[in-house]
Structure formats: C-alpha cells, structure tokens
Amino acid sequence: MKIRCPQCRKWSEVDRSAVIRAKKDGYRKFCGRKCSGLARRKYIPPEVKKARKRDYDVLYRAKNLARIKANKAAYYQRTRDPEKERIERKKRMPNHVEYCRRPQYRQWKQGYDLKYRAKRLFGPFAEAALVLRDVEMEIDRRMTWVERHQANGTLNKSTQRKRDYAIQTGRPYPR
Numbered sequence: 001m002k003i004r005c006p007q008c009r010k011w012s013e014v015d016r017s018a019v020i021r022a023k024k025d026g027y028r029k030f031c032g033r034k035c036s037g038l039a040r041r042k043y044i045p046p047e048v049k050k051a052r053k054r055d056y057d058v059l060y061r062a063k064n065l066a067r068i069k070a071n072k073a074a075y076y077q078r079t080r081d082p083e084k085e086r087i088e089r090k091k092r093m094p095n096h097v098e099y100c101r102r103p104q105y106r107q108w109k110q111g112y113d114l115k116y117r118a119k120r121l122f123g124p125f126a127e128a129a130l131v132l133r134d135v136e137m138e139i140d141r142r143m144t145w146v147e148r149h150q151a152n153g154t155l156n157k158s159t160q161r162k163r164d165y166a167i168q169t170g171r172p173y174p175r
Helices: 017-024 033-040 046-063 067-079 081-100 103-142 145-152 156-170
Strands: 001-006 009-015
Touching: 001 081, 081 103
Parallel strands: none
Antiparallel strands: 001 009
16 A cells, blocks of 8 residues: 655555554554654754753763763873873973963962962961061051161171171271
C-alpha cells in the first residue's frame, strides 16, 4: 500500500497491515526509521539549548571539580614539554619587562610590597606598622637635615668621636 510520509512528504510502499495497525492505535506511519526519528524530535531554539547546556555545565563542574582538576593535571604532566615552555616564556619576557616598567605598575607594586612585608613581619599588627611608618615619614619630611642628624646623634660624627677619644684616653686623636 502506498502512503505519503508526513515527515519528508514522499510517497512510499509499506505493508497494509502496518497502516491499519497505526490507524487503529492512533499513530502516524512513516516511510522509514529516519523520518520516524526526525518526527519525534522537539524543536528547541538554539539559544535555549545553549542556555540549558551552560546551566548543566556549571552544575557539573561544581559537582566534579576535584576529578576534573586531577584529570587536567595528569594530562598536563603526560603531555608537557619543558623545552617548548621555556621557549614560550622567553618569547614573552620582553613584554613582561615592559609591563613591569610602567609607572602605574611600579606604583601599585610599591604599595603591594609594603603591605606584603608588613604582614610577613608584623602579622596581625601590620596595619599599625604601616600607620607608624607613615607617621615617621611625615616627621622626616618636616625636619631639616640638621635637625634629623642631631636627633639621631649623627651630626659631626667624626668630630664627636675625636672628642670622645680624647676624653677617654686623655690624649689627642691620632692623625
């Protein structure tokens, strides 16, 4: 018996009994498995498919993070080529040097290093150490060279040493 396939719209020859059974059960009859499978598909717009995939990937990665990281690390160790990596690093080195010379980077790095050293040296008192450093710098800015050296006892140091020597030994400083 000839029927017209509802999917591809072509005429095809099928068994009469199959057509009668399909009508009785309320099914459609197709020319073959390919058209039958295509007819069962639901049309989902590509944007919706991508959104669903993105949501699934987020959940999957969150659930299997440890395994994914371990697999990636193992793959990297299997396939890495240290010589090739060294060549790539060497190619990028001039760019890195230029980046490090930028005034914005130097300013940021100076602040970062101050905080890093304060944390390492003073631990929980790092903020207090930074404030104290700022206060000391401000005091130094407001003092003259002479005042600063007098406060530290380093003004005329060699003359002072000669006087101290003469007082301690009772004879003049040797020349």
